[in-house]
Amino acid sequence: MKAIVLREIGGPQRLKYEDVDDPTPSRKEVVVRLHTAALNRRDVFVTYGQYPGIRLPAIPGSDGAGIVVDAGVEVKHVAIGSEVVIYPGLDWGDDVGKKGLHFHILGVPTDGTFAQYVKVPAENVYPKPPHLSWEEAAALPLAGLTAYRALVTKGQVKKGETVLVPGVGGGVATVLVQFAKALGARVYVTSSQDEKIDRAKTLGADGGVNYTEEDWPKKLKELTGGVDLSVDSIGGDVFDKLMSLGRIGSRIVTFGATKGPVPQLVMPKLFLKEITVLGTTMGSPQEFREMLALVERHRIRPVLDNTYPLTDVSVAMHRMEKGDNFGKIALSIP
The missing domain is CATH 3.40.50.720 (NAD(P)-binding Rossmann-like Domain)
Structure with a gap:
């Protein structure tokens, strides 16, 4: 698959568009064929080494939406072909009130959404709100x-x-x-x-x-x-x-x-x-479900600033760095 890979620290210009192996799901994971990803400031900070837990090489990206194309043998509640949006938190823990010690966010050190495919725990995918475009759906998770x-x-x-x-x-x-x-x-x-x-x-x-x-x-x-x-x-x-x-x-x-x-x-x-x-930081799976329900109930659409092809991720990040954007910056996945 094609993916954006960070192999050395030094800013967005260090990101490379490369061929990497397709992900294979474990027993409780799914693989999502991404239609769209979206930027967060976290992604920019990662390229400068200004975020804890960075391990290189890595595929950045926390936000994404797409279609489930593969699933582990123990996955029962997610069907192949489902249109989904990804909850970007991993290992939140059992307490809704606070994250656990092992909580981290998809996209460095765990490979993220700046790629054609991403694998995540099956519990991390939720039905895409039907009134949202792929760009809007990808823009929603972390910010929402x-x-x-x-x-x-x-x-x-x-x-x-x-x-x-x-x-x-x-x-x-x-x-x-x-x-x-x-x-x-x-x-x-x-x-x-x-x-x-x-x-x-x-x-x-x-x-x-x-x-x-x-x-x-x-x-x-x-x-x-x-x-x-x-x-x-x-x-x-x-x-x-x-x-x-x-x-x-x-x-x-x-x-x-x-x-x-x-x-x-x-x-x-x-x-x-x-x-x-x-x-506060991010949120629990329960809050993610509640947030999606609010979005559907009021038919809220995230504000999109611009959509760039995945190959132009460095250009998109520089726009975010300068503060020129109003709303989310999306990435179209080939």
Whole structure:
């Protein structure tokens, strides 16, 4: 089969399009012929060696959708020919509330979806939502699951609450806007580009501010009246501003830190407002099922930025690195 292989660290330009052996399923595994894969920032970090557990050579990629073409002898509940989307978490464990010690994500060190075929445990494939295209289905898993767990399981969002999604534009952030709106929240965003704020409004956002403007937190406070739940992937000096925006008893859920460590945390804001801070990563198989049900119930479609052929994966990654994308970047599998 054809696949994208990382044999040495050094950035997306190190990725090679090669012939590798087709995967063979074990007794409890299936092989999926992939129609489409999708990018995550994790894939970019892996090429620079900025992710734990990397073993080379490896086939990156966590997101994918396709058709089951082979199955192990003990697989009974998945039929050959099934159209599926892949749950990218491996070995979550028995506790829905927290991942186990052996949890990891498909695509380095376990070979991933930047290939014509991928093998995964049979329990990791779920029926493709019928209203989604192959590109939309591939774009959903990691971003959708991360957003669902952050918003619902950890954030405990309630109808009528005000939700803030800082730095809208990436895959998780755009899904967060859609999910929060579907669940009855008022949704606000920030971005360095007015165009991205306007596009977020087409997804259901009630408003937003450009964080390059002076006193943007004050403007956002006037616009929202205060925030009940912030779902943050930025960190850095933005985190303290989120606490300033939070109402008494509000929550901040964090799943990333693209701006690095928080330089100065003003503790009185945290305890005087009784703000709860929660961390989250990915999600359990149960949450993946619940997320798919939400997507089908509200007929939500992940936002697609661009689709590139698999051979242009390095170009696609550079677009993600520059932050030019709005929504998910998909890869068409030959």
